[in-house]
Amino acid sequence: KQEVTQIPAALSVPEGENLVLNCSFTDSAIYNLQWFRQDPGKGLTSLLLIQSSQREQTSGRLNASLDKSSGRSTLYIAASQPGDSATYLCAVRSISQGGSEKLVFGKGMKLTVNP
Amino acid sequence: SQTIHQWPATLVQPVGSPLSLECTVEGTSNPNLYWYRQAAGRGLQLLFYSVGIGQISSEVPQNLSASRPQDRQFILSSKKLLLSDSGFYLCAWRGTATIYFGEGSWLTVV
Numbered sequence: 001k002q003e004v005t006q007i008p009a010a011l012s013v014p015e016g017e018n019l020v021l022n023c024s025f026t027d028s029a030i031y032n033l034q035w036f037r038q039d040p041g042k043g044l045t046s047l048l049l050i051q052s053s054q055r056e057q058t059s060g061r062l063n064a065s066l067d068k069s070s071g072r073s074t075l076y077i078a079a080s081q082p083g084d085s086a087t088y089l090c091a092v093r094s095i096s097q098g099g100s101e102k103l104v105f106g107k108g109m110k111l112t113v114n115p
Numbered sequence: 116s117q118t119i120h121q122w123p124a125t126l127v128q129p130v131g132s133p134l135s136l137e138c139t140v141e142g143t144s145n146p147n148l149y150w151y152r153q154a155a156g157r158g159l160q161l162l163f164y165s166v167g168i169g170q171i172s173s174e175v176p177q178n179l180s181a182s183r184p185q186d187r188q189f190i191l192s193s194k195k196l197l198l199s200d201s202g203f204y205l206c207a208w209r210g211t212a213t214i215y216f217g218e219g220s221w222l223t224v225v
Contacts, residue, residue: 032212043121043205043216051212089159091214102174103149103214107158 002027002094006106015082015115021075023090023106028068031093035064035075038087038108047088048075080113087111117142121206121217128224134179134193136220138206141187146208148189150181153203153219162204165189196224 003026013019023033032051036044048057048064050073056065063076077084089108121138128134140146150162161174163181171181178197182190189206201224206217 034214036216041203041219041221043218044207046213046215049213091159093212093214102161103209105159107156 002030002092002102002104004090004092004104004106006088006090006109008109009107010110010112012112012114013080015080015113017080017113019077019080019111021077021088021090021109021111023073023075025071025073025092025104027094028071029094030068031095033064033066033073033090033092034103035062035073036089036091038089040087044089080111082113082115085111085113117208117210117215119206119208119215119217121220123220124218125221126223128196128222130198130224131195134191134196134200134222136191136204136206136222138189138191138217139187140189140208143187143208143210145186146210148183149207149209149214150189150191151205151207153205154201159205163191198224200224 005024030052034049035047037047038044050057050066061078066073087108087110089105091103091105093103118141147166149164151159152162153159163173165171165183168183179193204220207214
């Protein structure tokens, strides 16, 4: 059974710091991994998707890496800003028992960037 | 471009009353559709997913049901709500790889 873990559950940093958010998963047989952002009371916004054959993806100040063999992904946020404050979730897409696809989420990491 | 609509945004319902949350997707055809619930401190839980009209898979036994009467319409229902059904419900669809979420529906059962 796939399990996705994000540690720590919360992080508070001053503005301008470069950040690394961690995500680990137990079953390396995945199709892809996706990072999301969620603002309070809102839906999830997709940030980056990494296919299982890829090592990293970049979008602006965000860079996500994937090490499938070790079951880890990191989301790097450069020069953090107060507007980056949100909950960040990672999710892996894999095949569950019975052949159905499944997207398994971590519980998220609440990031606060202080001005 | 593709968009996903979900309503109502907020709902307060008494225990034992019925529920209907609706989700529609525009700009794509034959999407995979999902219903998730997000409860405080518990992360996102997949409730149902559908790969086509009338094809519904349930991930967990519960007091809820789902239907897909049209290609781009996904409905979450309950005949009698329980207090434990309170939570934030999210509809999502998947394109070739990326999954996209609606804005969510807050359900409070009182």
